[in-house]
Amino acid sequence: MDTYQETKKKLSSLFWVIYILPILIVALLxxxxxxxxxxxxxxxxxxxxxxxxxxxxxxxxxNELLAKYSLAETNRTNVTYEDLxxxxxxxxxATEDIRxxxxxxxxxxxxxxxxxxxxxxxxxxxxxxxxxxxxxxxRSSNFFKTLWQKLNEWVIAVKLEKSYTKEEIIALYLNxxxxxxxAIGIESASKVYFNSTPDSLKIEEAATLIGMAQNPALFNPLxxxxxxxxxxxxxxSQMNKYGYLADSLYDSIKTLPLDIDYQRVDHNxxxxxxxxxxxxxxxxxxxxxxxxxxxYKSYQDDSADWANxxxxxxxxxxxxxxxxxxxxxxxxxxxxxxxxYKMQEYAEEAVKEHLSKDLQKAFDKEKKGMRNxxxxxxxxxxxxxxxxxxxxxxxxxxxxxxxxxxxVDSIRQNFDAPTEMTVFSWDGDKDTIMTPWDSIRYxxxxxxxGVMSANPHTGHVKTYVGGLDMKYFQYDHVKLAHRQAGSLxxxxxxxxxxxxxxxxxxxxxxxxxxxxxxxxxxxxRTTGTKYIGTVQTLKWGLAQSENLVSAWLLKQFxxxxxxxxxxxxGIESYIDPVYSMIYGVSDMTVxxxxxxxxxxxxxxxxxxxxxxxxxxxxxxxxxxxxxxxxSEAISENTAYLxxxxxxxxxxxxxxxWLRTKYxxxxxxxxxxxxxxxxxxxxxxxxxxxxxxxxxxGGEDRSINFENSYIGQGAHMxxxxxxxxxxxxxxxxxxxxxxxxxxxxxxxxxxxxxxxPGSNQTYDTPEDYGLSEGxxx
Numbered sequence: 001m002d003t004y005q006e007t008k009k010k011l012s013s014l015f016w017v018i019y020i021l022p023i024l025i026v027a028l029l030x031x032x033x034x035x036x037x038x039x040x041x042x043x044x045x046x047x048x049x050x051x052x053x054x055x056x057x058x059x060x061x062x063n064e065l066l067a068k069y070s071l072a073e074t075n076r077t078n079v080t081y082e083d084l085x086x087x088x089x090x091x092x093x094a095t096e097d098i099r100x101x102x103x104x105x106x107x108x109x110x111x112x113x114x115x116x117x118x119x120x121x122x123x124x125x126x127x128x129x130x131x132x133x134x135x136x137x138x139r140s141s142n143f144f145k146t147l148w149q150k151l152n153e154w155v156i157a158v159k160l161e162k163s164y165t166k167e168e169i170i171a172l173y174l175n176x177x178x179x180x181x182x183a184i185g186i187e188s189a190s191k192v193y194f195n196s197t198p199d200s201l202k203i204e205e206a207a208t209l210i211g212m213a214q215n216p217a218l219f220n221p222l223x224x225x226x227x228x229x230x231x232x233x234x235x236x237s238q239m240n241k242y243g244y245l246a247d248s249l250y251d252s253i254k255t256l257p258l259d260i261d262y263q264r265v266d267h268n269x270x271x272x273x274x275x276x277x278x279x280x281x282x283x284x285x286x287x288x289x290x291x292x293x294x295x296y297k298s299y300q301d302d303s304a305d306w307a308n309x310x311x312x313x314x315x316x317x318x319x320x321x322x323x324x325x326x327x328x329x330x331x332x333x334x335x336x337x338x339x340x341y342k343m344q345e346y347a348e349e350a351v352k353e354h355l356s357k358d359l360q361k362a363f364d365k366e367k368k369g370m371r372n373x374x375x376x377x378x379x380x381x382x383x384x385x386x387x388x389x390x391x392x393x394x395x396x397x398x399x400x401x402x403x404x405x406x407x408v409d410s411i412r413q414n415f416d417a418p419t420e421m422t423v424f425s426w427d428g429d430k431d432t433i434m435t436p437w438d439s440i441r442y443x444x445x446x447x448x449x450g451v452m453s454a455n456p457h458t459g460h461v462k463t464y465v466g467g468l469d470m471k472y473f474q475y476d477h478v479k480l481a482h483r484q485a486g487s488l489x490x491x492x493x494x495x496x497x498x499x500x501x502x503x504x505x506x507x508x509x510x511x512x513x514x515x516x517x518x519x520x521x522x523x524x525r526t527t528g529t530k531y532i533g534t535v536q537t538l539k540w541g542l543a544q545s546e547n548l549v550s551a552w553l554l555k556q557f558x559x560x561x562x563x564x565x566x567x568x569x570g571i572e573s574y575i576d577p578v579y580s581m582i583y584g585v586s587d588m589t590v591x592x593x594x595x596x597x598x599x600x601x602x603x604x605x606x607x608x609x610x611x612x613x614x615x616x617x618x619x620x621x622x623x624x625x626x627x628x629x630x631s632e633a634i635s636e637n638t639a640y641l642x643x644x645x646x647x648x649x650x651x652x653x654x655x656x657w658l659r660t661k662y663x664x665x666x667x668x669x670x671x672x673x674x675x676x677x678x679x680x681x682x683x684x685x686x687x688x689x690x691x692x693x694x695x696x697g698g699e700d701r702s703i704n705f706e707n708s709y710i711g712q713g714a715h716m717x718x719x720x721x722x723x724x725x726x727x728x729x730x731x732x733x734x735x736x737x738x739x740x741x742x743x744x745x746x747x748x749x750x751x752x753x754x755x756p757g758s759n760q761t762y763d764t765p766e767d768y769g770l771s772e773g774x775x776x
Contacts, residue, residue, distance in 0.1 A: 054077065055068035055077060055329065056333040058276060059335065060339045060344075061336070061339065061613070062340055062341050062342065069276075071329045071330070075188050076185030078175045078185070079174075079186060083198050084170070088210065090239055090244040091206050092174070095235045095239075096126075096130070098242055125153075127173055129153045132156035132157045134177065174186035179193070179209065182265035186209065193205075193262060194259075203236075203253055204259075207232045207239070211231035211232045211234065221258055268470040271348065274470060274478065277474075278464075280328065282611075286316055288302040310624065314615070331618065333615055333618070334616040334617070336613050338460035339462060346463075346727040346728055347724050349723075349727070350720045352426075353723055355426070355696075359715075374698065375444075375700075388440060391440050392415060401414065417436075418433050419434070419435065420432075420433050424469055444699050446473070447716075448468060448477055449717075449720065450465065450467065452464050452591055452692070454690075456600075456602040457601075457602050458607065461610065463724075479589060482587035482589055483587055484585055484679070485587075485675075485682065490542060491642055495569065495634060495638060496553075504539035504644065504754065505538070505751050506538050507535050507537050510535070511548065513552060515551075524548060527546050527547050528544075538645075539645050541553075543648040543649045545654055547582065550582040562581065563581070565634075569634065570606050570633070571588060571592050571593075573587060574586070584673060590695050594609060594691050600646070601643065601691055602639070603745075604632065606630065606631050606632075614626065637747070637748055640748060643742050646671055647670075650669065654712075657714055658685075666687060668685060672712065674708075678706075681696045681711065681713040682696075683718040683720075692721055696720070
């Protein structure tokens with residue numbers, strides 16, 4: 001009996017050991033997992049603040065997303081649950097986890113079903129478990145590692161359920177998921193595949209994206225549209241099965257095509273591409289080191305910007321709370337730009353319309369059949385070869401081949417070999433076969449342009465068109481390209497005259513002037529010949545851009561005060577202190593011109609243009625605000641006299657097409673500019689609250705119109721301003737009206753209403769077709 005009782009007791013103890021031990025082992029196992037002893041386990045703080053690389057967003061002043069700075073793995077922007085279409089939520093729950101709202105991270109029924117049916121009726125992973133895997137685990141081909149990861153995911157899922165609401169878990173899941181093609185997160189996926197936003201997706205669109213979640217490589221709408229369509233309909237079927245989609249609606253929607261509207265993620269596409277690239281370089285600039293610069297002047301300029309410009313190198317000059325610099329591609333910065341989205345669209349449309357429909361056709365027609373095309377006819381073969389060779393050595397193809405150790409002779413042979421390539425055309429990308437050498441010459445045929453607008457009072461840059469298609473033309477013609485200014489320089493000379501007491505109505509005789517120049521004499525050429533010997537006003541001289549009137553003024557002052565005046569109102573580039581500077585022979589940028597001419601529109605106060613108004617972190621906390629540099633340049637009266645004189649340019653001078661051809665009735669001050677051989681065409685247009693600069697020309701100065709009528713600023717650049725401003729004035733959402741007028745200073749006591757003399761007449765731009773010389 002005792003033996004029986006002992007045996008029974010032992011068996012009972014053994015039973016309880018066998019029964020409890022596995023439970024204790026499992027409990028210990030999960031405890032060790034939860035404290036990170038058997039694999040990585042995020043702590044509560046990390047769970048509540050998951051580390052997800054977020055792209056920086058560029059946001060326009062009218063609150064539109066301009067672009068994102070991202071790496072392949074960070075092209076995401078977080079959205080909240082309220083930003084999600086209910087179709088997305090319903091599709092996700094119906095397809096991936098129908099008991100999502102009933103479990104606490106692990107669905108035991110789903111798990112049992114998966115084990116019993118060996119996965120034939122779906123997987124056991126809940127949405128929360130899938131989120132845990134996305135956040136903290138990587139895919140592994142090792143069975144045991146995968147098993148441990150699965151156990152970790154269970155623990156993390158339970159912790160996530162304690163840290164977040166169900167709605168927050170859904171938003172996290174959709175924000176984290178990689179939908180391929182650089183579409184990280186639902187916001188990017190909505191844009192990439194349907195050119196939409198998460199809150200505006202249609203039912204079928206939401207079902208397509210949720211269908212991709214099972215296996216985005218397999219259900220790829222771009223590569224496997226039929227398979228993806230089938231998967232989408234399965235999602236719709238699940239929504240119908242669980243009551244999220246009525247039978248009638250399901251029957252009609254499942255017959256619809258995918259209707260993908262693919263928007264490729266490419267930093268070379270979209271609006272303001274050159275502006276975005278310039279801003280990227282500025283934000284990520286490092287502190288200048290002399291050894292990194294070949295050009296000492298560039299080192300000096302960048303050093304000055306590092307010291308004085310808060311935006312220059314901002315990411316490296318400012319530290320996060322953890323003491324590390326901000327990362328433009330991962331920290332989710334919100335960069336609020338001064339760009340206006342609509343105005344940027346209008347400016348880019350104006351460039352495309354004028355160049356593609358008018359100017360480029362005129363240029364091609366003129367150059368057709370010319371042996372030197374697109375270069376000037378007087379260029380020698382040796383000069384042409386030198387330009388082409390220089391362009392070859394600067395190409396990416398050449399640099400890569402040299403880096404690979406290929407000899408120069410072999411590279412030259414490669415450039416002469418016919419190659420399949422896709423090239424730019426105004427009608428869209430074109431597949432063709434040509435030699436790389438010929439492709440260089442092909443691209444040199446295209447005229448380039450740069451456009452920038454800014455508010456002269458705040459310095460906020462509204463538009464920035466650095467060139468043509470960024471994919472093919474990456475050089476920036478707003479901030480980087482320095483081109484001869486032509487007659488755009490003349491207002492600085494006249495400003496000095498107004499500042500020194502000369503009235504716009506002061507009369508001078510239009511006669512040749514001579515200037516001693518070392519061992520010779522410099523004689524400025526007239527813009528035209530029919531006014532020689534007549535008496536005209538200074539105002540007329542500026543309106544007609546007459547070189548002899550400028551030469552007379554030049555004699556009244558020494559060279560340096562004119563240079564100083566140009567720098568004072570906003571020109572930053574070096575100005576060669578020579579007599580011929582009245583021709584605008586020094587090189588300047590569109591940015592500088594807008595900066596300087598803005599001084600006239602802002603009552604003589606120079607406000608340096610800025611590109612960003614503020615920067616916030618990913619949570620909306622303010623990190624920095626930016627204000628322009630402001631300085632007193634000239635008197636209010638002098639500034640107004642220049643505006644009034646430049647109104648004459650528009651009303652009766654070289655920019656009169658704005659009145660006659662384009663029918664503008666608003667108050668406009670303007671100035672055209674054309675350089676020698678018609679290599680550069682400029683136009684500056686000013687209205688009370690907006691200054692816009694336009695430059696048009698070839699890639700090289702040797703690329704120009706032979707016909708000086710077509711090659712003048714009034715024909716090359718002015719039409720872009722006109723087309724742009726027609727749209728700006730026509731947009732009621734913008735704050736620009738044809739009723740806006742320039743404010744007249746209260747104490748102005750200078751005669752500005754010059755009574756025309758008997759000889760005082762004005763030419764139109766057509767008259768300059770027969771003129772000689774430069775500067776108009």
